[in-house]
Amino acid sequence: MRAASRGEPVAVTGLGLITPAGVGVEAGWRTLCDGVSTASEDPVLQGTPVPFSCRVPDIDAAEAVGRKLTWRTDSFIHFAVAAAREAVADAGLDPRDACRWEADRVGVVMGVGATSQENHPREYAKLLRGQHTTLSPTIVPRSVPNMAAGEIAADLDARGANLCTSTACASGATAIGVARQLIASGACDTVIAGGSESARNSVFTALPFWRMGVLSGRAHDPAGASRPFDADRDGFVLGEGAGVMVLERLGAARARRARIHAVLAGFGATADAFHPVAPHPEGDGARRALLAALADAGLEAGDIGHVNAHATATRRNDLVEGRVLREVFPHFPPVTATKSVIGHALGAAGAIEAVCSVLALARGCVPPTANLDRQDPEIDLDIVQKTPCERRLEAVASCSFGFGGQNAALVFRTP
Structure with missing residues (x-):
């Protein structure tokens, strides 16, 4: 080796x-x-x-x-x-x-x-x-x-x-x-x-x-x-x-003079150790995964210009995730929910959303969330709606949460 x-x-x-x-x-x-x-x-x-x-x-x-x-x-x-x-x-x-x-x-x-x-x-x-x-x-x-x-x-x-x-x-x-x-x-x-x-x-x-x-x-x-x-x-x-x-x-x-879309700067993985299918009510594992990915990347929360949310459209999960994202990223980076357009691909979802996060970073464009007609008043986030949000991005985060309380977060930055 x-x-x-x-x-x-x-x-x-x-x-x-x-x-x-x-x-x-x-x-x-x-x-x-x-x-x-x-x-x-x-x-x-x-x-x-x-x-x-x-x-x-x-x-x-x-x-x-x-x-x-x-x-x-x-x-x-x-x-x-x-x-x-x-x-x-x-x-x-x-x-x-x-x-x-x-x-x-x-x-x-x-x-x-x-x-x-x-x-x-x-x-x-x-x-x-x-x-x-x-x-x-x-x-x-x-x-x-x-x-x-x-x-x-x-x-x-x-x-x-x-x-x-x-x-x-x-x-x-x-x-x-x-x-x-x-x-x-x-x-x-x-x-x-x-x-x-x-x-x-x-x-x-x-x-x-x-x-x-x-x-x-x-x-x-x-x-x-x-x-x-x-x-x-x-x-x-x-x-x-x-x-x-x-x-x-x-x-x-x-x-080799390859085109570089992004740098995979950080990865965080945690377990809720709470319930087979329900998220931790305070989002403990999700929060720790995001913070671990940021620490691994050597970045502060404020460096993140966009978050691709897990956002399954279930009542409890969206509410818990919304609170975690609001706490971890208090500067209101634009958030999108890819599953609103393509549904939930389960085991593939996190990878698909990671690719979409890299595209958003490289192209300076955050796709909108479909069907967001009336944002839940308990979810205090800047969610991109109706049209894409164009802005220069230096770093983005993508988060994924699964049954068994398994959480993963990725951070990408510009080369």
């Missing part, structure tokens, strides 16, 4: 994005800046109490990642591989170029919140009919969480550390933080990191969330259902997608 460069900053040199807002970074960013929800009726969920979701539009998986991979894997893997390819190309890297791509030193860390159950109903039906010998042998490798990282590695010839983080809705953010630590430790020179999930693709996922009372019941108005921080919010809308970034040492990125 090479000697670690612990003090050297970690650069973000590549971005990939597959979301209901669009396929690819540019398409997704345009839709996010329009500030209009992508939620609509979902044929997979028809006949259920929540027959709508936010779906990735018009993606031909066979064309995007190949017919063989499409056949033997589930959607969350298709999204992961497609976003990883985009991120690597955006970084100006090519796995076929041995001079710039030392495969043994390229790692992959992907966050996935849960086992994909996309094809499970079909297989369960075989069991109920007693057709045990007809079960698909691909049902495990096509659906277990670690295969997002494994398939990216095989597709891009990344032979270094290969990990999957599963911290519920913080999984993608956790993956990016762990990737930074791999580089800082000297274990890897380059890491492909992010998250991927397709929660809306199975009633086995959707209905338990509905039974828990955390999904919006606005079947009559899908486009108006996801309402983070709004006084009339009633739960989140299921989404899907992937967000991926390429991380490498800042010095190495500059040496």
Whole structure:
């Protein structure tokens, strides 16, 4: 193992994005800046109490990642591989170029919140009919969480550390933080990191969330259902997608004259140690994660010019998060809630929002929050509404909180 460069900053040199807002970074960013929800009726969920979701539009998986991979894997893997390819190309890297791509030193860390159950109903039906010998042998490798990282590695010839983080809705953010630590430790020179999930693709996922009372019941108005921080919010809308970034040492990125989107300056991870699904009532873990990320970045709260909030649009979570953000960032930086447009992609959400945070930083533009018609008077934040907020940004924060009381916060700054 090479000697670690612990003090050297970690650069973000590549971005990939597959979301209901669009396929690819540019398409997704345009839709996010329009500030209009992508939620609509979902044929997979028809006949259920929540027959709508936010779906990735018009993606031909066979064309995007190949017919063989499409056949033997589930959607969350298709999204992961497609976003990883985009991120690597955006970084100006090519796995076929041995001079710039030392495969043994390229790692992959992907966050996935849960086992994909996309094809499970079909297989369960075989069991109920007693057709045990007809079960698909691909049902495990096509659906277990670690295969997002494994398939990216095989597709891009990344032979270094290969990990999957599963911290519920913080999984993608956790993956990016762990990737930074791999580089800082000297274990890897380059890491492909992010998250991927397709929660809306199975009633086995959707209905338990509905039974828990955390999904919006606005079947009559899908486009108006996801309402983070709004006084009339009633739960989140299921989404899907992937967000991926390429991380490498800042010095190495500059040496090869790469375009540097941002520096991943800080990471904080904590546990509430309070409740399986409810947040700590005072937001203790969320607060400590944000403060840890700031300390890791060597920044003060006042240095943060924008916050991408977790903002699920559930009653309790938004209220707790709003109070934490008001306390940690008393200078009222503009806040946005990406889930208002693309829904909640669960394990992928933190990675998608991290990519969006980097884009906001690099482009000096904060996308608006959709459906914020009447801000909850108990949430005292400067939430961007209606139109994008353009301003010069030096540092931004992205926060993610998940079931099990697992919290992750990321801080990005300009190079």
